[in-house]
Amino acid sequence: MTQGLYLSRRRFLTTATTAIAAPHVISSSALGKDGVAPPSERTTIGMLGVGNRGSSSIRALSPLPEAQIVAIADPRAERRELARKNVDKTYAKRANKASYKACRVYNDFRDLLARDDIDAVWGCAPDHWHGVLYNRVLEAGKDMYGEKPLTRWIAEGFTVCDAVRRYGRVFQTGTQQRSCPQFREACELAINGYLGKIHTVRVGVPGGKVCELEPPCDPPKGFDYDLWTGPAPMIPFDNKRCEWLAMYMISHYCAGFITNWGVHHLDIAGWGCPEIFEKRFEVEGQGILPPGGMSDTWIAWRVEFHYPSGLKLSFTDKREPSFAAFGKDTPRTDLGGIEANESGCLFEGDQGWVRVDRAGIWANPESLLSVRFKPSDMRLHASPACDNDRGGYVSHSADFLRSIRTRQDPVSPVESGQAASTLGNVADIALRLGRKLTWDPTAKRFLNDDDANNMLMRPLRGPWTI
Template sequence: MQHSSSPPTRPIGPGPQRVARRRFLATAAAGAAAPMIVPSSALGLDGHLPPSERIGVGMIGTGTRGMQLLDAMAPLRDHQVVALCDCRRDRLELAGRVAGQTRQARGGAATAPVLHDDFRELLDRADIDAVFGVVPDHWHGVLFARVLEAGKDLYGEKPVTRSIAEGAEISRLVRRHARIFQTGTQQRSWPQFRQACGLARNGYLGIVREIEVGVPGGREYPAVASCPPPPGFNYEMWTGPAAYLPYDPQRCEWLAMYMISHYCAGFISNWGVHHLDIAGWGCPEVLTSGYEVEGTGTMPRDGMTDTWIDWRMKFRWPSGLVLSFSNADNPHPMGCRFIGDKGWVRVDRSGIWAEPAGLLTVSFKPGDDRLYDAPVHPDPVTAHVADFFRSIRTRQDPGAPIETGHASSTLGNVCDIALRLGRKLRWDPAAGEFIGDDAANALLSRPLRSPWAI
């Protein structure tokens, strides 16, 4: 078998296969709606948990992702969305109606959750046990810190933070306050990713010396004239700890928001975290050991965005492991490919490929390292949320705990810093800093706009 260093864009070998459990297809009527964990001691007569036994959920951020998470948690019966928060009134009200309809559909009261336009009010509520933090990246550090200090468990969207230092602080707070933290890297609750990482971890590929990761590249947007924000949009709150720039109709919206460095490091981090995390799940050294990284990237030359459009990065570990990371098809296709001396496996959200093809039907043996398994659900986001809820009940870490979330997020942020400094960097994960580079270490944190602080 040959292993080319630059594989074809379209995977060779067998076509993509989905690794998905059919349980809930076979018993759709009951299974999909069945609770993941249901204490019978707390069951009401209708088979639903009484409100007092449900996890009280608050969601901060009801944009696209927030709505997706509301949809994802709707089939799970062991929670109740009690409050929502957003600085855009129209989105908040719509989310309130949707959550209210869900509650009504499961036989509860027709009342919608309480709506807040300031997250601090939501955090003051005693009826909230868990918070979903679904806000733009530049808010993650401040918001997550406040949530944890308020004693709430947290489902925090990825990347964990906009800067590496903020991520370290969130990691400290999670442990100091003994909170459950689930990173929004839901691929860890997706069977095909678990299968691929299990193959890499357990020697089915031989010794893995190379990993290839591809994610969507950045995008340019033309400059747009400033104007007043629309009624009901608290743009001051939206900006929060980021630099305040006059409002325009583009900067707070998909996808421009992800391409402006004040709010996000770009897809090199925001999307990169997903498949870099998978690289680390399959080869733990990626997340736990020191490495050097260098590469090239391209910035926009005009318009309103200032993050990397495309990039080619190379990480090297002392063991000889090499991870190359690019935007999709430059040269690596979307996903993560582990290349060992006995075979390879590539995985993304559309399927899993391997050579030899028999790897796809490997059934792991009792002695194998069994990777963490989330509760099974056809929708991996629902499975990831169910895993979070399970952890809240068992008080044990979920599948994407803070340390792996922070380490995965760091990989993308390190790339951004290396490109902005134009040089090779060496990262020491134990110290949480670059080796011998003061300028790089100065970029570990980003000062926050007053009055926000962590």
Template sequence: MARLHRRRFLQLGTLLSLPLSLYRAAFAADTPPSERVRLGFIGVGAQGKSNLKAMMKNAVAVCDVDSNRLAEAANLVLKANGTEPVAFSDYRQLLDRKDIDAVVVTTPDHWHALLTVHACQAGKDVYCEKPLSLTIADGRAMVNAARKNNRVVQTGSQQRSAKEFRTACELARGGAIGSVKNILVGLPGVNFQPPPVADSTPPAHLNYEMWLGPAPLRAYNEKRLHYLFRFFWDYSGGQQTNFGAHHLDIAQWGLGMDESGPVFAEAKARFNNDGWYEVPQWTEIRYRYASGVTMTCGQDQPGGTTFEGDKGVIHVTRGKLTVQINGEKVATDKLPAVTLKLPVSTNHHANWLDCIKSRSKPICDVEIGHRSATVCHLGNIAVRTGQAITWDPATEQIINNPEAAKMIGKAYRAPWKLG
């Protein structure tokens, strides 16, 4: 298979009127092109390539502000499908295409809302990586755009499609450990700690202005990009949103809170003032739900999600489910039967593609992703203000705390607008 050379790749960036037949050739022979959901991938870094490989047969377009990563992704598609995808450095050109049905958003978090809202407005269905949003207000705007434009939007919290997590939540909600009283959510700390480096000139292959997008204008620093963006408030929310979007999401699922959330949050935190990053090094965030259920989230808890009931304990993390009832460990092949059954998905990407065809809600619909992200954001607001937060999940407002209430949303840098 021929490699897509850089000269050819650069030419592709300007060929915005290629015939539809070019894309149809990219589809595998086992499914007719008329039945294939044609995908554009926006953001093709590490996680972006993972999503691309998972849905490669559907790939017809790729987009990234880093031309090196864009060329690499285009070559992956060429090698796998035998046809060059159309390549863009500006997502708006991709969204203008009528021959692209849906998009996969795998960018830094500060871009999620703009890309999802604009994609919905352009008539595209969306798979958006977790955490769904940078702010609570952004998340609600994403839900509204999906509903207004009748779009299928899947949040990339893939634990919803793993059997051990579904089983844990069925047991918790089905009464296997009695009434759930408390939840523990364990998160890693800052897991990349390179030494700080000086600001510098952006490399030629990166459109840094476009990378920043709606975020504040700051000097380029290589330690703020790629995986490390997660540890700066302008672009993300640290491990609280990175892994919290997984494990707090399971807590929400296990409580039946997919359309609601806690009513209170308070936090303790330690910051590394000599570090290169902004987010805390350690946190202990405590939540309370209207039902009286409490939850503690942070680095001192067992990794994953633990449900503590008045008759037993359920602990679940990736690839491992442990159940104790009345102090006795229960073998996985002897788990108690519960009548409550949750929706089943065994493949997160396939679930989204199937729902695009059926026009039904996916396993981690945008509202679910928004509510779980909100739990993460409330914890970070408590961390950053050092104040307790009283939250109304029905109105999505912080009560009697004007300083904290300002952090529900965030201003966009001109000329970017959400809507």
């Protein structure tokens, strides 16, 4: 890939991407009077976790008349009460009533799961909870929308996959980029050979942050810190570690952005080039950990995955200042002069390339963006198009609700979530061990490396088990 090719890109018009075929459009009044679906067509929903992601999910569900949030569980009283008020306000306005009082709140998610009037659950808890929580939801007989990454530890993810199929549940992974038209178009160009033989896929995502140490203190009133910690090691509370962004940078709770953010564009890489998910690969790389503070996950990295066919997947942080929510800006080193990838996912073939991110889609030759797909081409799952949807969140939610009705897999089934999450976690393990590893997705293990296989899971703090 040369710099000249980068300079020749043009931004693909939003109107063009939204013209890509979708099965139907859902508007706010599609299913019933005043935008409310009749009870027989409504999915009752419980929310588990209403922090940053959970609150975003509530906003994504609000315009969908076939969804009704009836319960919220969160170990922070202030958060769950605020979320309940927002839900009540939304539904009162939808029904043109003065008030709405049908949403109940809980501290403990187990009380929510005990209700038999809840059809589906949105899991928006921190990453370290995903394995235990998702298994509990599925065992309770609920369909589930589970935030990414699928789990904190690779081995946990396989138990979630098994539970989805064993209990016959519908599961949507929160990799909502699959519900954005430009990502689907890029993957269809790649998978149908319009780029020729693909030899390289490049993924770039935001890097990590340095989070300064905070002095221990008592949890605020109404915050069940023991329940928040759950299966993770119990660490003395401080005012930062449970907050966005710090909890994503502490390895007890998350592998860092190498997985938590990486899963988004790694998922697109595997959607457009299935070999990335399905075949054995060798992986090695280099990275930089924070020099101190409470964060201990990668702030910069470059990892390469090599496949038997000759395909290479290059995965880096995008080497520019990331989120600056707090703490000092992380120095963006050049890792010995190795160039970082641009944000998004780039498919390179011997006849052209296409790059896609949340801002749009680019290609060389540009004629690729005008391709008319043939009837014989493979067309990927298309989520419903929704009014006023930014980032695919509403469409992704609507796709899950449709799958609940049809009992068919949604656009991001559990196995895709596990495959994409595994790539990020494998990269993390290879960097921490500092050597080349071989991952076998069929065996679900590293080959000939006990140290690496011992990092597939960690002991869970009691009484939590899978």
